[in-house]
Amino acid sequence: MGVQPFLEIEGLSKRFGGLQAVDNVGFSMGRNEILGMIGPNGAGKTTVLRLITGILKPDSGGIHFKGKKIVGRKTWNIVNLGIACTFQNMRPFRRLPIIANVMVSCLSPRAMKRGEWVKRVEAKAMDALEFAGISDMALEKASTLSQGDLKRLEVARAIATEPELLLLDEPFGGLSPAETDLMAKSMKRLHKGGRFGRLHSEGPAMIIVEHKLQQLMKIVNRIIVLNFGIIIADGTPEEVVNNPQVIEAYLGQGGT
Amino acid sequence: MGILGFYLRKLFNIVKREMLVLPSRIVVGLFFLVLLLLPVVTQDPYVLRILVLTSIFAILAASWDLLSGFTGQMNFGHALFFGVGAYTAALLNLHAHIPPWGSIPLGGLGAVLAGLIIGIPCLRLRGTYLALTTLAFPIILMGIVFAFSNITGGELGVSGLSRLSGSRLSDYYITVVVMLGLCTIMWKITDSNTGIIFHAIREDEVAVRAAGINTTRYKLLAFCLSGFFAGISGGLYAHFMRIAGPSTLEVSMSFTVVIWAIFGGIVTIYGPVGAVFILFPLLEFFRFWPEYRMLMFAVIVLLTLLYMPDGLFPWLRDKVETECPRCKIRNVATRKTCRVCTAPLD
Ligand SMILES: Nc1ncnc2c1ncn2[C@@H]1O[C@H](COP(=O)(O)OP(=O)(O)O)[C@@H](O)[C@H]1O
Ligand SMILES: [Mg+2]
Numbered sequence: 001m002g003v004q005p006f007l008e009i010e011g012l013s014k015r016f017g018g019l020q021a022v023d024n025v026g027f028s029m030g031r032n033e034i035l036g037m038i039g040p041n042g043a044g045k046t047t048v049l050r051l052i053t054g055i056l057k058p059d060s061g062g063i064h065f066k067g068k069k070i071v072g073r074k075t076w077n078i079v080n081l082g083i084a085c086t087f088q089n090m091r092p093f094r095r096l097p098i099i100a101n102v103m104v105s106c107l108s109p110r111a112m113k114r115g116e117w118v119k120r121v122e123a124k125a126m127d128a129l130e131f132a133g134i135s136d137m138a139l140e141k142a143s144t145l146s147q148g149d150l151k152r153l154e155v156a157r158a159i160a161t162e163p164e165l166l167l168l169d170e171p172f173g174g175l176s177p178a179e180t181d182l183m184a185k186s187m188k189r190l191h192k193g194g195r196f197g198r199l200h201s202e203g204p205a206m207i208i209v210e211h212k213l214q215q216l217m218k219i220v221n222r223i224i225v226l227n228f229g230i231i232i233a234d235g236t237p238e239e240v241v242n243n244p245q246v247i248e249a250y251l252g253q254g255g256t
Numbered sequence: 257m258g259i260l261g262f263y264l265r266k267l268f269n270i271v272k273r274e275m276l277v278l279p280s281r282i283v284v285g286l287f288f289l290v291l292l293l294l295p296v297v298t299q300d301p302y303v304l305r306i307l308v309l310t311s312i313f314a315i316l317a318a319s320w321d322l323l324s325g326f327t328g329q330m331n332f333g334h335a336l337f338f339g340v341g342a343y344t345a346a347l348l349n350l351h352a353h354i355p356p357w358g359s360i361p362l363g364g365l366g367a368v369l370a371g372l373i374i375g376i377p378c379l380r381l382r383g384t385y386l387a388l389t390t391l392a393f394p395i396i397l398m399g400i401v402f403a404f405s406n407i408t409g410g411e412l413g414v415s416g417l418s419r420l421s422g423s424r425l426s427d428y429y430i431t432v433v434v435m436l437g438l439c440t441i442m443w444k445i446t447d448s449n450t451g452i453i454f455h456a457i458r459e460d461e462v463a464v465r466a467a468g469i470n471t472t473r474y475k476l477l478a479f480c481l482s483g484f485f486a487g488i489s490g491g492l493y494a495h496f497m498r499i500a501g502p503s504t505l506e507v508s509m510s511f512t513v514v515i516w517a518i519f520g521g522i523v524t525i526y527g528p529v530g531a532v533f534i535l536f537p538l539l540e541f542f543r544f545w546p547e548y549r550m551l552m553f554a555v556i557v558l559l560t561l562l563y564m565p566d567g568l569f570p571w572l573r574d575k576v577e578t579e580c581p582r583c584k585i586r587n588v589a590t591r592k593t594c595r596v597c598t599a600p601l602d
Binding site: 053055074075076079080084085087091092093094095096097100101103104105107108109110111121139140157160161 | 453459466468471
């Protein structure tokens with residue numbers, strides 16, 4: 001019996017009407033990897049993440065997480081197995097206070113089972129906010145948050161389920177350079193694992209979809225490049241930026 | 257004596273520090289007191305009868321809010337639960353001779369079952385489709401009622417039920433206490449962690465799923481809870497009127513519930529309850545001018561919603577109370593600083 005890959009994706013395809021958004025995508029990643037995923041707008045990056053979390057159903061292909069087949073499972077089951085995601089176009093519960101936004105994640109079966117000595121969901125939610133850096137606004141309505149703070153709220157909600165695999169969809173989008181640095185540092189800290197107050201971090205593996213290449217290259221050790229739903233490159237950041245196909249895909253779009 | 261004094265002082269302090277600090281809490285306290293003490297002032301059968309019916313419909317309106325206001329599952333067929341509760345209680349009382357204190361909770365359970373049956377097909381539907389589908393269910397049940405008229409009495413309904421209790425006064429106290437109790441429970445539910453998830457489902461169901469929550473289970477839970485409370489109100493209605501007829505299933509019943517709730521302010525529980533206590537007696541009052549009755553009713557509702565889109569009670573509450581910008585605690589509007597964190601209120 002060989003070693004089970006942590007996440008294994010084979011032949012994943014998804015078509016929207018006449019558009020092949022994801023075309024025969026396959027890769028696998030290890031438990032401790034941070035994987036970057038780049039590609040021009042409309043390349044299908046968000047769609048790949050949605051297929052992994054079960055928000056969309058693939059037309060064909062398989063996804064295995066820790067040896068378990070997850071295609072066809074409900075999103076909440078997948079999240080409770082240990083995969084959490086953020087949304088590119090943030091989706092907060094606008095009329096709820098920020099703390100309540102995070103409490104929803106803390107009320108998931110997975111989060112309730114963990115953190116043996118913390119049963120108070122509020123306390124745990126507060127520490128997730130603390131980690132994301134918006135605990136001072138815990139009682140504000142989510143509708144009052146700025147773009148950058150909404151990104152942080154997305155992160156807080158995702159980590160509150162204590163995932164082993166974290167899927168981040170453009171976590172630096174709309175952030176200033178200083179904020180981007182801060183967020184990148186938080187990601188690294190999270191990946192190391194440990195306790196942040198009452199919140200426990202498994203040291204999740206990550207897939208980070210991002211446009212800001214320079215920032216991404218500081219965090220990740222491997223990058224996958226998508227174009228028109230097809231993987232056109234997969235390797236270390238250096239290999240990828242020197243790949244002629246990648247350069248063409250980006251130049252064809254006017255560069256990044 | 258000393259111990260009694262201690263607890264009395266403690267109670268007095270709680271009332272003073274927790275209740276008398278906010279107009280909305282004072283109003284709720286007065287609402288409880290007035291309803292419970294009213295028979296001391298008057299035992300006029302007409303007044304008691306109106307208040308009993310008002311209480312019954314207050315439960316119904318609040319239970320609609322619990323489902324449609326909180327989880328956003330627009331139910332335009334809430335009469336289904338009311339009717340199922342009424343018919344279940346009536347048939348059990350008439351044929352199995354179960355007394356009201358048993359048949360009414362069983363009517364509630366019957367409505368829970370109805371909640372499951374309509375909840376499951378409704379899980380996949382959203383918006384207009386959900387509204388239209390839910391609208392159809394009470395009509396279907398009405399068809400069944402007419403089809404099996406040897407059991408259900410058809411147009412005449414099931415009549416000859418036991419009285420709710422021995423006297424008008426005890427009828428009044430039973431319904432009022434049940435109403436106050438059930439509405440408090442509903443409010444507590446919405447104030448709990450489950451309530452947060454209900455709220456979140458209304459805002460963005462996909463995001464709730466992505467937080468690891470089984471939204472199907474919570475939506476069904478909302479249908480069942482709402483069904484239970486609405487079923488109880490149907491059972492109370494059947495035993496109070498001593499008849500369960502097809503009028504409990506009418507489309508106009510479903511719509512009236514929605515109007516009450518929206519008028520009072522959805523996602524509050526107290527809004528729909530307050531709305532019924534204003535609109536139901538008002539409609540009775542307009543009985544003196546039967547030709548203008550519905551017209552006046554509609555004008556009042558329309559004007560209110562035009563000027564208070566969030567409903568009457570949230571609007572009133574915002575007039576007399578302000579939220580502290582720092583700690584989000586509510587304060588009387590006349591205060592200059594927050595009563596808890598002393599931040600200035602503007
Ligand atoms: N739900 C959907 N319905 C129809 N088309 C979609 C849907 N989601 C994405 N698409 C299309 O699929 C393509 C890939 O989208 P997406 O995965 O969001 O790209 P990326 O995240 O890489 O910018 C785009 O052309 C987009 O318009
Ligand atoms: Mg995208």
